[in-house]
Amino acid sequence: MGSISVSNLGKAYKQYPTRWSRLLEWITPGHKPHHTLRWVLQDVSFSVEPGESVGIVGVNGAGKSTLLKMITGTTQPTTGGVHVNGRIAALLELGMGFHPDFTGRQNVFMAGQLQGLTVRQLMELMPEIERFADIGDYIDQPVRVFSSGMQVRLAFAVATALRPDILIVDEALAVGDAAFQRKCFRRIEEFRAQGTTLLFVSHDVDCVKKLCSKALFLKDGCVAAFGVAKTVCDMYEKALFGGLEGISAGVDIDARLLEPLVDESLMSNCEVAYGDGRAVIEAIWLENERGERANVFGSRGLLVLKYRVRFNEAVGRIAFAFMAKTRDGVALFGMDTSHMPEINGRAFALGDIFIARFELENAFAPGVYYINCGIRDDSADPPVFLHRRVDSVLFRVKSDELTFVKSGVINTVAAFELASA
Amino acid sequence: MSAMLRALWNYRGFILGSVKREFQSKYRNSLLGAAWTVLNPLAMILVYTVIFAEVMRARLPGVDNGFAYSIYLCAGLLTWGLFAEIIGRGQNVFLENANLLKKLSFPRMCLPVVIILSALLNFAIVFGLFTVFLLVSSNFPGDAFLAMLPLLAILVLFSIGLGITLGVLNVFFRDIGQFFGIFITFWFWLTPIVYPVSALSDGIRDAMVWNPMAALMEGFQQIFIANRWPQWENLWPITLLALFLCVTGLGLFRRHVGEMVDEL
Numbered sequence: 001m002g003s004i005s006v007s008n009l010g011k012a013y014k015q016y017p018t019r020w021s022r023l024l025e026w027i028t029p030g031h032k033p034h035h036t037l038r039w040v041l042q043d044v045s046f047s048v049e050p051g052e053s054v055g056i057v058g059v060n061g062a063g064k065s066t067l068l069k070m071i072t073g074t075t076q077p078t079t080g081g082v083h084v085n086g087r088i089a090a091l092l093e094l095g096m097g098f099h100p101d102f103t104g105r106q107n108v109f110m111a112g113q114l115q116g117l118t119v120r121q122l123m124e125l126m127p128e129i130e131r132f133a134d135i136g137d138y139i140d141q142p143v144r145v146f147s148s149g150m151q152v153r154l155a156f157a158v159a160t161a162l163r164p165d166i167l168i169v170d171e172a173l174a175v176g177d178a179a180f181q182r183k184c185f186r187r188i189e190e191f192r193a194q195g196t197t198l199l200f201v202s203h204d205v206d207c208v209k210k211l212c213s214k215a216l217f218l219k220d221g222c223v224a225a226f227g228v229a230k231t232v233c234d235m236y237e238k239a240l241f242g243g244l245e246g247i248s249a250g251v252d253i254d255a256r257l258l259e260p261l262v263d264e265s266l267m268s269n270c271e272v273a274y275g276d277g278r279a280v281i282e283a284i285w286l287e288n289e290r291g292e293r294a295n296v297f298g299s300r301g302l303l304v305l306k307y308r309v310r311f312n313e314a315v316g317r318i319a320f321a322f323m324a325k326t327r328d329g330v331a332l333f334g335m336d337t338s339h340m341p342e343i344n345g346r347a348f349a350l351g352d353i354f355i356a357r358f359e360l361e362n363a364f365a366p367g368v369y370y371i372n373c374g375i376r377d378d379s380a381d382p383p384v385f386l387h388r389r390v391d392s393v394l395f396r397v398k399s400d401e402l403t404f405v406k407s408g409v410i411n412t413v414a415a416f417e418l419a420s421a
Numbered sequence: 422m423s424a425m426l427r428a429l430w431n432y433r434g435f436i437l438g439s440v441k442r443e444f445q446s447k448y449r450n451s452l453l454g455a456a457w458t459v460l461n462p463l464a465m466i467l468v469y470t471v472i473f474a475e476v477m478r479a480r481l482p483g484v485d486n487g488f489a490y491s492i493y494l495c496a497g498l499l500t501w502g503l504f505a506e507i508i509g510r511g512q513n514v515f516l517e518n519a520n521l522l523k524k525l526s527f528p529r530m531c532l533p534v535v536i537i538l539s540a541l542l543n544f545a546i547v548f549g550l551f552t553v554f555l556l557v558s559s560n561f562p563g564d565a566f567l568a569m570l571p572l573l574a575i576l577v578l579f580s581i582g583l584g585i586t587l588g589v590l591n592v593f594f595r596d597i598g599q600f601f602g603i604f605i606t607f608w609f610w611l612t613p614i615v616y617p618v619s620a621l622s623d624g625i626r627d628a629m630v631w632n633p634m635a636a637l638m639e640g641f642q643q644i645f646i647a648n649r650w651p652q653w654e655n656l657w658p659i660t661l662l663a664l665f666l667c668v669t670g671l672g673l674f675r676r677h678v679g680e681m682v683d684e685l
Binding site for chain 2: 013014022023026072073074075076088090092099101102106109110113114116117118119
């Protein structure tokens with residue numbers, strides 16, 4: 001119980017050029033096709049042994065949700081097949097199917113019955129569901145007065161009331177508060193310890209590494225890699241921050257990943273850029289203290305940010321600036337050159353090309369960070385950007401022996417002493 | 422087929438629960454609650470009776486009973502109401518439950534079953550009242566009343582067969598739902614429900630052979646007006662048509678259920 005095997009799975013959606021094409025296709029003799037197929041998932045094969053935990057990673061639109069929907073059976077595959085052995089509980093879009101006018105308790109019954117549970121089973125499970133959801137008297141209020149967090153709590157409690165053979169978790173848990181998330185993960189861990197197979201979709205690579213032994217990396221609807229979670233996650237991150245050159249399905253990747261990442265294409269795909277065009281930031285990159293290009297760094301040490309600027313007009317009184325931010329957009333460290341008279345007073349001519357270099361101590365905690373770069377005209381009021389590139393470079397700080405921080409975003413050298421008083 | 426029935430049986434809790442919830446939700450925030458189930462058809466019957474029996478002085482030829490026209494009207498209107506409810510909800514069943522269909526895996530055939538059961542529940546309430554009225558006014562048809570069961574079975578089979586067929590088509594061609602809304606109005610007035618079949622001219626009366634519902638409605642009306650068992654030989658066409666529609670509907674559903682989820 002609890003095994004999943006997926007073979008040559010493919011999913012294509014039919015696209016009709018006009019609304020009449022489908023009718024034409026249905027009524028013409030021989031059913032001559034009038035549609036084109038748009039493939040969202042192609043040739044996916046892998047198998048999961050009972051009790052294994054597999055993480056699924058990939059950018060939005062890579063086909064993760066489609067894959068899960070086919071495994072749970074809501075969507076039918078176009079090619080290939082899925083063999084599932086055992087009862088599945090899927091935590092996809094928690095709270096779906098809750099009826100707003102009915103009370104929490106009534107909705108628990110409805111959701112439970114949709115999973116095929118009987119009223120008697122649900123009566124027995126009810127106290128445990130109430131205890132886990134922990135929403136107090138709200139259980140007897142209509143669901144429309146619930147906060148979205150409460151809905152998720154209740155939905156999670158119902159979906160996991162009975163230990164399933166296979167548990168499928170989409171990024172649904174991101175909604176609850178931290179304490180509840182912790183509770184959910186504890187329950188997932190418990191199930192896993194009791195032999196439940198876990199399929200886990202997340203953008204949080206660290207979480208996948210922690211929770212899963214294996215991982216599946218989907219890219220453009222195909223399997224880019226399937227294997228040991230850590231290896232696959234690193235590949236995913238590399239693909240996310242850099243390019244995907246040279247990565248082919250699951251082979252010969254380990255050696256490359258031990259090297260520091262020195263991809264030529266450091267551009268993120270979430271960049272936003274604007275400016276009046278009097279200057280252009282042509283390239284942005286990071287270097288380590290040895291002067292090598294990198295986007296993965298150890299803790300501490302030096303970070304060097306460089307960018308190349310070409311001036312399209314003669315300008316004076318400008319400032320070079322940059323900013324490092326967390327994924328949630330919290331600004332961590334930003335600086336510019338407005339306080340430096342030698343830069344501030346300098347004039348640049350049409351066609352000049354310069355390389356700006358910022359060197360800073362790496363005080364970032366392990367994680368992923370985003371960098372903005374900009375060139376600002378301070379003579380105008382308010383200052384205008386000649387060119388500004390937002391989220392144009394991503395870098396990652398790994399944890400190693402110089403990581404002192406346990407929580408937070410700053411890593412600084414710290415010591416602890418305990419003296420008897 | 423047997424696998425489907427077994428799946429339905431396993432989900433009986435969900436089916437019955439849905440029927441119950443549907444019934445409750447309709448009247449959840451109303452003060453009179455379930456009374457509306459009765460008040461609506463009662464108002465409709467009142468309107469028809471007043472207009473046709475009192476204002477237009479319509480009388481059933483050959484029947485000398487003050488209540489005859491009202492009884493005739495109820496026999497047709499209530500059963501047509503059941504027919505219209507099953508079809509109307511059947512053709513929208515997949516669209517309305519798009520959320521469930523897209524996100525959850527469960528035997529899809531539960532949905533039409535829920536529709537049949539909740540329509541039958543509503544019917545049972547109004548029809549129960551009608552029966553009480555018949556008993557009180559001593560117009561109860563006697564053992565011919567039993568003929569209701571086979572007639573209702575045919576009616577349900579016919580309407581759900583048509584309902585599912587339209588329901589599947591409606592997912593792909595939304596015009597179906599719009600069109601059928603108009604169509605069923607014409608169908609109602611082209612079936613002898615409000616007026617007796619004798620009011621029609623000979624030519625039109627012969628054309629009623631092509632209206633499968635005419636024979637069925639006549640069956641119902643005969644029970645209550647003439648206390649007569651239906652003429653079974655007239656009911657063969659609609660029974661065969663009902664079976665044919667059920668097979669077609671299920672076939673269409675099977676063939677397109679995957680594509681349907683993609684389309685919703």
